[in-house]
Amino acid sequence: MDQPGTLVLIMAAAVLAPLLAYGFSRWLAVPLVIFEILLGILMGPDVLGWASSGQVIDVLSQLGLAMLIFLAGYEVQFDRIKGDTLKRSVWAWTITLVLGLGAGILLSDGGGFDKGVYIGTALTSTALGAILPVLRDAGDLKSRFGTVMMAMGSVGEFGPIIAMALLLSGRAPARSAALLVAFGLLTAAAVFWALRPKPPWFSRVIAKTLHSSAQFAVRLVMLMLVGMLALAQAMGLDILLGAFAAGLITRLVLQGAAPESSGTVLSKVEALGFGFLVPLFFVVTGIGFDLEALLGGGWALLLVPVFLLLFLVVRGLPMWLLAPRDLGRRDRSALVLFGSTALPLVVAITTMGVQDGKVEPGEAAALVGAGMLSVLVFPLVGLRLRAGSGAGGGAGTGEEPGPGEGSGPGGRRPDRVTGSESW
Template sequence: MSHSGTLVLIMAIAVLAPLLAYGVSRWLPVPLVIFEILLGILVGPDVLGWARSGGVIDTLSQLGLAMLIFLAGYEIRFDRVRGDTLRRSVWAWITALALGLALGVLLAHGGGFGKGVYIGTALTSTALGTILPVLRDAGDLGTRFGTVMMAFGSVGEFGPIVAMALLLSGRAPAASAATLIAFAVLTALAVLWAMRPKPPWFSRVIAKTLHSSGQFAVRLVVFMLVVMLGLTEVLGLDVLLGAFAAGMVTRLVLQGAAPESSGLVLSKVEAMGFGFLVPVFFVVTGIEFDLDSLLGGGRELLLLPLFLLLFLVVRGLPIWVLAPRDLVRRDRAALVLFGSTALPLVVAITTLGTEDGVLGAGEAAALVGAAMVSVLVFPLLALKCRARPGEALPRGERAGEESW
């Protein structure tokens, strides 16, 4: 099929997936991304053979990956998660990284430290974007539990991206650290600029062009994303880091310069991302999913349940040990299950690993498959842990609640 035909098929899947998710939701809350990947597998070369990636499709997929990480950076609010809970979440992730790297190198099967880093960092991630709607629907976002989950989840999204930039740059550790510090300084300067008061005309232009062809704010957002991506390319860092930093800086710019318009601007950016680019990325992930290698009955098929278990061991065990002491046992269990839920960053990390020729297609498929199962199973189990007898869902425990 031609690239244009493949793109038509991808967008047809993008339209069908939310319909399926909505239809199934009355029985089981299945995340939209699961349908996008599964339908991509269905039309891909290993099943129906209707679609193949390449050319412009790959370019759009990479833009979708950048937009996905950008939006993840935008939704994280470190200013509202602080104190002892933040320290515990950082140490839990550092412990998970050490454990993940050790196990990753063991599972690399002769692939060396590079393959171990891809596997190990994937095991430390948390799908905060997937968890947030579940917490919101359960009435937990404003509770003590929700605050703790936000802290652990935020670090679970931010940490793996920094680790990838530091460990996979190809430089010596000292040079990698120096480059990362240089990027951090430049990002800090961008943050300082974002936090400075903007002239009155700035917010007026944003408001005036929101419903016109000018769309100044949306163009500014895209410009900041492209600048940060270009900066990471110049410094030889991973594009994920630039996209993530762009998301954090953009939040500060919009909420500082035009707080009354920031919500509408974000909705427009999300429409561009989740309406077009991000679905392309996930459907292409399904098209490139090596189902034959996974189902071949060999090592890769055995790796899928092993990786699922390792999500709980590598990410969940440190969370259980370092969770705030005021959480009761069932809440600590729910925190472990939510924190071990992974998919978007796993897809991103395995995509980079296969493109670099370090991670095998079968191993990447096993990791992504395990992450898909975690998204389907772990949040439901977490909600059951949180529910009290006689309650379908927890409805808030505000005693001892931290400020966000």
């Protein structure tokens, strides 16, 4: 099918997915992304053959992935994850990387070190964008558990991006490290600018154009995102690094210059991301999913439960061991389940591996399939563990969810578990 026809089908799937999620919610809270990927598989070349990817679709899909990582970066709150909790999170992910690379090399099946790096890096990620809405809707984001999960998840989102830049760039590690340092310095300069007081007219323009066709703040956000993507690409780094950094910088700018308008601005950016670009990325992921390779060989299909278990061992075990001591056993188990949820970066890394000829399509499909199962199963079980411990509803902080953070009619993200974008 031609590109315009494929785009129509993709957006039809994006519209149908929330309806399916809403219908299933009376029996089971299935994350929306699962339906988006499954609908993509259904209309893709291995099933109905109605849709296939192309240059325009691929560009839009990459923008969707960048927007997803941007929004995850925006959610990071450094004032809540500093100190001992952040140190434990960094050490936990460092151990995860060692375990992941070891497991990846063992599973490379003669593919060598390069294949092991792709597989191992994919095992180290945490789908922060999938976890935060679930915790927010459960009233748990401001609890002690939510703070620890924010720290572990932030490092689990950012760490693999750094590892990709160092290990999967095809350059010498020393040169990659030098480029990362240079990018970090430029990002630090942008953060310094973001923290500087803005002139009074800046916030006035944001407020005055917030509901007009000018949309100054939204355009500024898009400029920062595109600018950081361009900077990362110009330096030969993965654009996901630029997207994550753009999210961090945007939060500082909006909350420093126009705190009263930042929630509204973010809701508009989320409308663009979750209403168009992000679902397009996941539907296209389904279209490109190699179902035939997964089902055609016994080894690839057997790898799905193996990878699912490895998510728990490689990512979850270090979190269990290094979680703050004030978390009880059930909370540690829930932390392992939430932190082992993975998919967006798994898709990105396996796509790179297949394109570079280092990862077989069946292995990539098995990894993505395991990631889909992790998104479907782990958060649901984690919520049950948290409910069984008598937690939730802001327990541990004495705070009620503030405006824009609850799940009721006044909340900024109603029903994000099932009825809206789960990322």
